[in-house]
Every structure is written in C-alpha cells, then in structure tokens.
Amino acid sequence: MTIVKAAAVQISPVLHSRAGTVAKVVEKIRELGRKGVQFAVFPETVVPYYPYFSFVQPPYAMAKEHLRLMEEAVTVPSADTDAIGAAAREAGMVVSIGVNERDGGSLYNTQLLFDADGTLIQRRRKITPTYHERMVWGQGDGSGLRAVDSAVGRIGQLACWEHYQPLARYALIADGEQIHAAMFPGAFGGPLFAGQMEVAIRQHALESAAFVVNATAWLDADQQARLAKDTGAPVGAFSRGFLTAVVDPEGSIVGEPLTSGEGEVIADLDLALIDRRKRLMDAGGHYSRPEFLSLQIDRTPTAPLIDRGTRTRTRPGHLLDEHTPEA
Incomplete structure (x- = not known):
C-alpha cells in the first residue's frame, strides 16, 4: 500500500463514563470509515477520560476522583475493547487509541492498536507517567517499545512526553516505523504546551522519516465547568493546549491543524516519501554509526x-x- 488515508481525531470524552466514551469512539470510527479513512489516531487516555484532576488537586484531595476513574477504567480484553475492535473491522480501519487500563488494583496509561480486521495487535503502557500522573498510573516496561506491522504499514506508538525521551523514540526509529501514532491529552498548558507539542512531533518526523499522526482531546465549556466544580480549580485550567495534526517525513505539517473544537485532520500519507527522505538521512541505518553509537x-x-x-x-x-x- 503506497497511499494511506489517515485521520488525527480531536474528540471529547464523555466525562466519567466508560460506556459513553466507547460508544462515541465507535460511532466516530464508523463515520471515518464512511469517509474512506484507513488509519485513525485518538487522544491519550480518552477512554474514559484523562485524569485532569491529578493536575490540579493535591494527593490528599484526589481520592474521590481517583476511585471514580478506577471504576470507569478499561480492562483488556473486555466488551469495551471488543466493541472498538468490531468497529475497526467494520470500517476496515487500523485504530490507535489511548485508554486508562485497569489491571487488578492498578491503573496504566495504555495505547491500544487494532488492525483493520479488528485484532488487537499491540497493547503498550506509557513507560514513565509524567509528574502528577505518577499518583494515578503505574509504570510500563520496554516490551511495547517496538513498531508493529499492520494493514497500512509499520506503526509505532508513544504517548505525550514520551516524545521528549530520545532513546524511547529511537527504539521505534531503529525498528523501522513508517507511521507514528502520537497522542496527548490537551486541555492545559496553554500556547506553550501546544508549541512544545508541535516541536516534538515535527522533530520526530524529521528524525524517523516517518509520518506522525497526532491527536489531542478536547473539552467543551460545559465539561470545563464540570471539572472545575469537581476539583475546585479555575475553569481556565482546562481550556488550553491543543494541537491535532499530521506531519510528513520532511517535518512539515500537512493541511491545517486543529487547535479548538471536535473534529479530525484527514490527510493522504504517501509512503513513498519515506524512502525519499531516508535516501538522504536514515537514522536507523546508513546515518547511524552503530559501531560507536547504539541503543541497548x-x-x-x-x-x-x-x-x-x-x-x-x-x-x-x-x-x-x-x-x-x-x-
């Protein structure tokens, strides 16, 4: 396959509802399928929702929200993952999506990758939760730092500030990823956060010579107000920092990125551009100098x-x- 129609999806969760968010995701997959999309990326831990409370509440105050998230988190496998897989199969679409995964009494920031036949072909956990997230999620391991073959090509996945870890990114670069699924939560950090996100995904595209499909979540005004009421934080804490975009192997943003509202960025990925870029600079091959620079x-x-x-x-x-x- 040379041309892949891809979508970076900016979508709101149904706050505090696993079932509601899964149903919304399933409907979006079907909608994108009708548009001919072959690969879609959804935001970080969009099912059931990112733990925004951990960003604004001190540890002693977050028990109620933490327990509510545990109750709504996703077990893998389950009826919820079956529903997403079935939608991917119905649409003939490869789907990358972030979930809060519950494993016993622990939560993890997990990325799921479904092939076009609905099979779950990768489940990886964020290797190090960032700052406040460490009060919510456990740590992942290195088993998910690999690219996976799919119906649309070889795909690698990383979440949020994992893109600031050059060795984690290089594990996927050296493993030959062609399409990189990037996902962030959005909703805080303001223009600085969005600007840093852009730098990270464009730099990864340049270094990997892969396409980067990046999705962030969106919170509407009612959701921001609800989170503010639940956590005692100002509404403005949840209203900034969005950049849903597609980046080509030259590091250029394809089309117009989304910085507000729900929607998706749809772009045709011409995989022939990967070889055109790697001919000049292959970071996992002829440009790597493995005799004295290598990753263990x-x-x-x-x-x-x-x-x-x-x-x-x-x-x-x-x-x-x-x-x-x-x-």
Whole structure:
C-alpha cells in the first residue's frame, strides 16, 4: 500500500463514563470509515477520560476522583475493547487509541492498536507517567517499545512526553516505523504546551522519516465547568493546549491543524516519501554509526509473579502468556 488515508481525531470524552466514551469512539470510527479513512489516531487516555484532576488537586484531595476513574477504567480484553475492535473491522480501519487500563488494583496509561480486521495487535503502557500522573498510573516496561506491522504499514506508538525521551523514540526509529501514532491529552498548558507539542512531533518526523499522526482531546465549556466544580480549580485550567495534526517525513505539517473544537485532520500519507527522505538521512541505518553509537533495550515484559512450578511466565498487561524454561 503506497497511499494511506489517515485521520488525527480531536474528540471529547464523555466525562466519567466508560460506556459513553466507547460508544462515541465507535460511532466516530464508523463515520471515518464512511469517509474512506484507513488509519485513525485518538487522544491519550480518552477512554474514559484523562485524569485532569491529578493536575490540579493535591494527593490528599484526589481520592474521590481517583476511585471514580478506577471504576470507569478499561480492562483488556473486555466488551469495551471488543466493541472498538468490531468497529475497526467494520470500517476496515487500523485504530490507535489511548485508554486508562485497569489491571487488578492498578491503573496504566495504555495505547491500544487494532488492525483493520479488528485484532488487537499491540497493547503498550506509557513507560514513565509524567509528574502528577505518577499518583494515578503505574509504570510500563520496554516490551511495547517496538513498531508493529499492520494493514497500512509499520506503526509505532508513544504517548505525550514520551516524545521528549530520545532513546524511547529511537527504539521505534531503529525498528523501522513508517507511521507514528502520537497522542496527548490537551486541555492545559496553554500556547506553550501546544508549541512544545508541535516541536516534538515535527522533530520526530524529521528524525524517523516517518509520518506522525497526532491527536489531542478536547473539552467543551460545559465539561470545563464540570471539572472545575469537581476539583475546585479555575475553569481556565482546562481550556488550553491543543494541537491535532499530521506531519510528513520532511517535518512539515500537512493541511491545517486543529487547535479548538471536535473534529479530525484527514490527510493522504504517501509512503513513498519515506524512502525519499531516508535516501538522504536514515537514522536507523546508513546515518547511524552503530559501531560507536547504539541503543541497548530490554524488551522483556515485567510481571509481579513468575510461577516456576509450572514454568510459565505470568504477564499481566500483555496479550499472551509465554511458556519459558527456567534459567
């Protein structure tokens, strides 16, 4: 496939409702499918919603909101992931989406990647939650720092400030990603946050020679007012910092980015542009000088329990158990 029609989706969650947000996402996938979209990226932890409360509330005050998020978080697999997969299959679309994942008593910032046949082909967790997020989410591991083959090409995923980690990005660059799914929460930080986001995604496109499809979430005025009431924060804390955009391998923004409101940026990705860029500078190949500059990565999935009696590695947070002989 040479041309991929891609959509970066700026969408509002249905606050405090997993079911409501999943239904909204499913309907958006169907709508994009009718427009011929083959690949779509949704915002960071849009299901059920980003933990905005953790940005404005001190730890001692966030118990109520934290518990509410736990109750509405997504289990993988579940009827919720089945519904998103079914919508992807119906639309014939590859879908990247951010969710709050619940695994036992823990929450994780998780990116899910569904192939065009609805199969869940990657579930990765943000390796280090940022600042206030550490009060909400656990840490991921290196197993998700890889690109994955899909119906539209080889896809890598990172969330938010993971784009500020050059080695995490290089893991995907060296793994040959062609399309990069980037997602941010939006809603705070103002023009500075949006400007930094633009720098990050354009730089990654330049270094990777990949297309970057970046999605941020949107909060309307009623949602901002509701969050302000629930957390005691000013409304203005939730009303700024959005940039939903597509970037080509030359680092140029394709079309007009979205900085307000719900909607999507749709663009045709000509994958032939990747070779035209890499001919000049392939950061994972002829330009890399691996004899003295290289990345060492441990992609071993972590787990709190390894059952040596059955010689089975228990892998919560991953798709399959792995039968591994004892060392």
